[in-house]
Amino acid sequence: MTSKRSPLAPNESDLDVHRLEPPRDFRNLKWALVCSQLCLTLIAFGWTSPLRADDDPVLTLSDFQGSGTNDFQSEAAPVGFSEIQPIDLDSRFAEMQMRIQELESDRFEGRLTQQRASEGLQPKPEEGRLFATFESVLVQPTQSNSTAIIVQTDDGFSHIGFPWQIEHSPRIQFGREAEDNTLGWRVRFWEFRHSDGLTANDANGLIPTGNEGTAGYFIENGDILTGLAFINEGEFQSTVRTDVIDWELQRRIANPIDFYAGIRYAKVAQGYFASTDEGTIQGHSQFRGMGPTMALQINHVLPVENLQLFANLRGSMLYGARKFSATDSLTPLGNIRQTIGDIDLRPGDDSADSLVANAEMQLGLRIVMTDHFSMTVAMEAMHYNGVGGPNPTGVFTGPDGGLNGDSPMDDNLGFLGLTVGSQLIW
Incomplete structure (x- = not known):
């Protein structure tokens, strides 16, 4: 007898569930x-x-x-x-x-x-390394008016200026270098504080026998209101002091070029003193201000091992106050003092009324001794426009040899010389 399969009974093939191969999508x-x-x-x-x-x-x-x-x-x-x-x-x-x-x-x-x-997305770069730099700035001050005394000679009139020479001044800076897509920073401080002087008399020939010298500031109708005249001998001294502080952020805009931007504070003070047979005279000028500063640093690796060429360019606009004062002991008046910018009706002791432009340039070589130490040598020039000056402004003009004066507030100050530095990186 042949048995028939019940339609309710499941087939064994129905119970065999095939495995699915991993789909492609x-x-x-x-x-x-x-x-x-x-x-x-x-x-x-x-x-x-x-x-x-x-x-x-x-x-x-x-x-x-x-x-x-x-x-x-x-x-x-x-x-x-x-x-x-x-x-x-x-x-x-x-x-x-x-x-x-x-x-x-x-x-x-x-x-x-x-x-x-x-x-082209890259992982977040690491922060740059810290660095500290010491520079010996060997520069000579250049005053637009460096007059110590005006001497009358048989040939006319001669302005004898202060014989400024190269002087040493320290500059330090520290900060963190910028890597790609990050910001670095640095703080710089530079101080110049020096004086120079000369002696004028008939012995050294600066004031020949029978001739006279003059040191005048304010003149009216050819006559000195503040200053000394008829000088036969005397000692003259000039002083220059600068204090400059920079706070800057750094950004690498290209592989050989770094851009800096920040704030600069600058104080420029100059003095003049004369002790003569006719009396004494003293002058003083000062500018103190703050403003934005920007700089570019360009580096180029030379084909010589461990040697690089670099250049620094900087510009600043400083907003602050200028002052000038002059005092003489000429008899019979004696101790006459004249000032410019010393009295300000606006509130505050440091009222700003002047804008001074500042420019700097540096070009030199860098020797990379190790990965953590390098040395630099460069030529450097700095200029401060319109900071004022303390030296006598009188000049002899006209057919009658009358004395004329100029404003001491318009004088400029510059520095030119050599910079030698060393840098430590870690």
Whole structure:
């Protein structure tokens, strides 16, 4: 007797759920997930294809039991529904969702990495190294008016100026170097404090016998109002003092070029003193101000090992106050003092009323001794425009040899010389 399979009994092939190969993209993986869920649902509920009209009638279990045949029971027993293991669809679905999310995350990170590489994005650079520099600034002051005394000779009039020479002054700076896409900073301080003098008499020929000298500031109708005349001998002295402080930020705008911008404070004080046989005279000028400063530093590596060429350019605009005063002891008036800018009706002791331009230039060589130490030697020039001056402003003009005066507030001051420095980097 040939037994017929019950349509309610599941096929073994129906229970064989094929494994899904890893999809090439996430769209195929999602479709595979939907199909797998549908197949598992059909198996769980035992759905089969619908019967056609020409199919055999469906036999129930009671029909087989009534036949009294033990052979069929032994064959049908292994396919009972009690042996089908239940399937947890929720856990399978959650597991596949987690897998999809992991693949999507990996794909997103890969795209982000490619995007960064295409845009040329680099990791955040490290901060630059700290440095400290000491420079010996060997410069000579150049005053636009360096007159110590005006001497009358047989040939006319001669202005004898102060014989300023190269003087040493220290400049220190410290800060942090700027790397690419970062800001560096530095603080600089420079101080120049020196004096110079001369002696004039008939012995050294500066005031020949029978001739006279004059040192005058304010003149009216050819006569000195403040100053000395008829000088036969005397000692004359000039002093110059500068204090300059810079606070700057640094940005590397190109590989060989660094840009600096910040604030500069400057104090420029000058003095004049004369002790003569006719009396004494003293003059003093001062400018003190603050303003923006900008600088460029250009570096070039030479084909010679450890040798570099560099140049520094700087410009500043300083807003502050200028003062001038002069006093003489000429008898019978004696101790006459005249001032400019000493009295200000505005509130505050440091009222600003003047704008001074400042320019600096440096060109030199750098020798890189080690990775942490280097030395520099350079030519340097500095100029302060309109800071005033303390020296006598009188000049002899006109056919009658009358004395004329100029304003001491318009004088300029400059420095020219050599700079030798050393730098420590760590």
